[in-house]
Amino acid sequence: MAATPALDAILERLNPEQRAAAVHGQSPLLIVAGAGTGKTTTLAHRVACLIDRGIPPERILLLTFTRRAAAEMLRRVDGILRELSGAATSSVTASRRVWGGTFHAIGTRLLRQHGKLLGLPPEFTVLDRSDSEDLIHVLRDELKLAASGTRFPLKGTCLSIYSRSVNAQQPLTRVLDESFPWCAEHQPALKQLFNAYVDRKEQLGILDYDDLLLFWRELAVHARAAEALRAQFDCVLVDEYQDTNVVQAAILKGIVPDGVGLTVVGDDAQSIYSFRAATVRNILDFPQHYPGSTVLTLQQNYRSTMPILQATNAVIAAAAERHCKDLWSSRTDGDSPSLVLCMDEDEQTDYLIDRILEHRENGVPLKQQAVLFRASHHSMALEVELARRNVPFHKYGGLKFVETAHVKDLLGFLRLAENPRDVVSGQRVLVLLPGIGQVRARSLLTTLAEHRGDFGVWNDVKPPKAAGASWKEFVSLMTGLRNVRRTKLTDQVHRVRSFYAPLVEQHYDNVRARLKDLEQLELVSGRFSDRMQFITEMTLDPPSSTQDLAGDPLLDEDYLILSTIHSAKGLEWNSVYVIHAADGNIPSDMATGNPDEIEEERRLLYVALTRAKDRLYVTMPQRYYFQGRFRGDAHGYAQPSRFLTRDALQHFRTEVAFFERPDEVDSTSAPHFTTGDVRSRIKSTWE
DNA sequence: CTGACTCGTGTTTTT
């Protein structure tokens, strides 16, 4: 292709492999990009090149793993385009026209656009994980499955089984045998439940997360729709391809059957989402799926120092199956990573905070430091201590703001108004009202459905005594919300909040914090133009939790990052602390069932370690106190993660976190007073 | 039928 001179100059900044990827033509392309090898930079340059080559931005589809990643990528594209055109404003809007987002978000958008071809109403609502569980729960009751004597799997387990089956496209028997053997005896009942689940979603006009992919795939193979989709895009780029599942691969195959214009990027060594049915085979077999494809491998690491890379290379070298990659860096100097043995969790916490503050003193801002862990609750003790010491932090992963009961309640009102057939939201909202329980809620919703979602019929219902005046108020709120679709969204949220606030006090503890969250939500809603968009975005791209523990991080310029390893994917920081690196946590003892799971845990540790640019600490408490049943000082001893092999440990400096104990005596100074003084003071309390 | 209560069990990662 003929690049303009200016573009050539910009591409000079890339290394040869990166440049080859950026300027590659339309034949199928796989970029195997090791950790920190400038994957985002490369992809951004490729998108810029495509636009520069005259491909209309709205005909480019960029699929990423998170919305943040898409935004970051397009920001970089903007930068490059602006350089090219000498700050012309047109380029800024150009990248905004690119279709960028997660598979689920893009799927939603395309299904609203083309869903009619499948008979799907464009105003469908989307269930998040816990909504889906609630629906399963309702159906389980209706089918009386739990009452059959033997204990039936919990709603969450049922949904996991269902989800695995559809995402891996595997028959139920196989999923049960391989992943849920203890539920095998319930196979017939589960089949019945899943059929009901699929039918009910159809009746209610709702889709769950998995449906967004499944329906999109149907769209992509459905003759007329597929044509429209294929005609819509010239180029499709997929990031984090190692974490896609077979349904996602089928979607791509449908949109781009011959792979012309298709680019996928990923690193098999960082595949960590098999619990969501992602399969590393997608990236490994890409050349077979798309004959004539080009494979480019990026191996020069621009992120970490060589001592850190030597350690991470050694950790991944022990993996059972991997693409050979030998990451290297020109940053040869730097400190060896530390393995820090702490006596117990408290000492680990103290050690961390001391190090973090020390680094900050030395000019590394808190935002450039991250504490990473396997499970969300691993940071609890640290969070408490950070709050006590007034160190601001922001936590990614774990329970999100929108998953808290009160936020879901408030959104429930809006969702019911948007789609009165949505009985999941309906139940949720109705049982909040005094005097209304499961049974009455169900009958009210049936009545509502019989009157085509006209909330007015509820005026004729005899309200339960306990409901009092609030029933009339509730009905008028809902009719209002139904009719005033044009009212400003914040006003709608405000009305719901006024009605709902008193109910918070009746149903939950910690009322103040929850009411503050609701205020926050009203504020957030101001950023959205219409209600449907607001509801959908909140389930597909929920904001990470507001941290009220350590003050509002938005007000603080600088804050420390706490993150699960899963949520840290693709990110990097100057100083990284991987905590609770004991066997049983990494690998989690929930995930040591089969060799594949263990291998994934190894990659998980690899992902964590490769986030570090300059300084890497791996810490673990050696003594764990048992939680729960046995109180007192019962404890056990932990071993370092099995993935820190002898070979890997050669690249670590092992230290023991000793703390200056307060009992270290300063023998040089004379006593200010005697023990006799102390005793007389004690006596004075009752004298 | 609702809502307050007790009892027992299981416990990761996320769109």
Place this chain on the structure above:
DNA sequence: CACGAGTCAG
């Protein structure tokens, strides 16, 4: 411990 399932008094 925290949540879900099951029990029982209004």
